[in-house]
Amino acid sequence: MPLLEVRNLKTYYYTLSGVVKAVDGVSFTVERGETLGIAGESGSGKSTVAFSVMVMPPPPGRIVSGDIILDGENIVKMKESELRRKIRWKKISMVFQGAMNALNPVYTIGYQIAEPLILHGGYTKKEAEERVKELLEMVGLDPTIAKRYPHELSGGQKQRVVIAMALALEPPLVIADEPTTALDVVVQAQIMNLLKKLKWEKKISMIFISHDLAVIAEVADKIAVMYGGKIVEYGPADKVYTEPKHPYTRLLLKSIPRLRGPIEKLEYIPGVPPDLRNPPPGCRFHPRCPYRFDPCDKEEPPLIEVEKDHYVACWLYAKR
Numbered sequence: 001m002p003l004l005e006v007r008n009l010k011t012y013y014y015t016l017s018g019v020v021k022a023v024d025g026v027s028f029t030v031e032r033g034e035t036l037g038i039a040g041e042s043g044s045g046k047s048t049v050a051f052s053v054m055v056m057p058p059p060p061g062r063i064v065s066g067d068i069i070l071d072g073e074n075i076v077k078m079k080e081s082e083l084r085r086k087i088r089w090k091k092i093s094m095v096f097q098g099a100m101n102a103l104n105p106v107y108t109i110g111y112q113i114a115e116p117l118i119l120h121g122g123y124t125k126k127e128a129e130e131r132v133k134e135l136l137e138m139v140g141l142d143p144t145i146a147k148r149y150p151h152e153l154s155g156g157q158k159q160r161v162v163i164a165m166a167l168a169l170e171p172p173l174v175i176a177d178e179p180t181t182a183l184d185v186v187v188q189a190q191i192m193n194l195l196k197k198l199k200w201e202k203k204i205s206m207i208f209i210s211h212d213l214a215v216i217a218e219v220a221d222k223i224a225v226m227y228g229g230k231i232v233e234y235g236p237a238d239k240v241y242t243e244p245k246h247p248y249t250r251l252l253l254k255s256i257p258r259l260r261g262p263i264e265k266l267e268y269i270p271g272v273p274p275d276l277r278n279p280p281p282g283c284r285f286h287p288r289c290p291y292r293f294d295p296c297d298k299e300e301p302p303l304i305e306v307e308k309d310h311y312v313a314c315w316l317y318a319k320r
């Protein structure tokens with residue numbers, strides 16, 4: 001049984017200007033100790049998937065349908081009180097996109113890491129202080145940092161702090177949403193090394209989200225590529241990264257500098273991401289796809305297995 005199984009998840013935002021189909025029928029699994037990478041352009045629905053897995057879609061968002069099965073238990077319909085008591089931070093935690101800039105400026109780092117331990121973990125104040133030291137060391141920080149305030153820390157140090165917070169109650173699943181994006185390259189590499197180390201040492205499962213496939217390929221065992229609220233390609237990380245099948249994945253890879261393989265000219269993906277209030281019919285990528293042909297703007301391509309465990313949703317691979 002996988003640690004997490006997400007089946008046909010739909011999460012929509014009910015805005016005044018229409019219903020945004022941000023996540024529209026997404027399925028994936030995360031095995032124990034496995035890291036799933038989720039890639040895709042801005043607005044493709046990555047963060048919405050992350051919040052949905054925590055069963056806390058940001059308002060005006062709502063999980064419309066689908067199952068989120070954690071350790072055999074469907075948590076989608078669980079009561080808010082039960083989610084708080086049993087699931088969040090204990091079983092699934094999240095390093096939110098931009099979380100390091102959301103640390104509270106008026107409290108010390110130590111206080112902020114200790115708070116969830118006391119609130120959700122049943123720690124006494126004394127025990128929490130000890131645990132804070134341990135956690136800071138675990139993420140490569142000097143324990144004396146506990147006495148400092150967020151503004152006294154560098155970006156990389158703050159990001160380590162939010163990672164420590166996510167690990168505080170040792171959840172089996174950690175979601176990291178763009179954990180390196182706002183950092184300079186050197187610090188980015190340090191944070192990636194930290195996450196890799198934690199993954200091996202703590203055997204945690206991770207959902208690692210980034211718009212940058214090259215960064216994802218460094219940690220992920222499996223990659224899901226999202227476009228316009230759907231998964232368009234899904235498979236073993238090395239396969240998706242070195243032998244991408246979907247036209248969108250191919251363009252996404254050409255739009256970033258590659259760490260492996262021959263040097264290629266960088267290209268931009270033409271056009272703009274779809275308006276998810278009114279997504280294009282058929283394949284959502286068809287207005288931007290250089291390979292589009294007859295069925296693409298009419299019928300939605302099914303996600304089919306093209307090689308073992310490697311799935312693609314594109315008419316170039318599917319039989320009609």
Ligand SMILES: Nc1ncnc2c1ncn2[C@@H]1O[C@H](COP(=O)(O)OP(=O)(O)OP(=O)(O)O)[C@@H](O)[C@H]1O
Pocket residue numbers: 013015020022040041042043044045046047048049058059060061097211276
């Ligand atoms: N609170 C909200 N209210 C209304 N629409 C939203 C809200 N949050 C996200 N959306 C819309 O949902 C879609 C998916 O957004 P989401 O934040 O999940 O994308 P993302 O892939 O995480 O993008 P990024 O790479 O920029 O973080 C977008 O069209 C976005 O405009």
Ligand code: SF4
Pocket residue numbers: 246247248283284285286287289290291292293296301313314315316
């Ligand atoms: S289904 Fe058609 S439009 Fe969509 S990616 Fe494949 S070829 Fe391009």
Ligand SMILES: [Mg+2]
Pocket residue numbers: 046047048097177
């Ligand atoms: Mg996001």
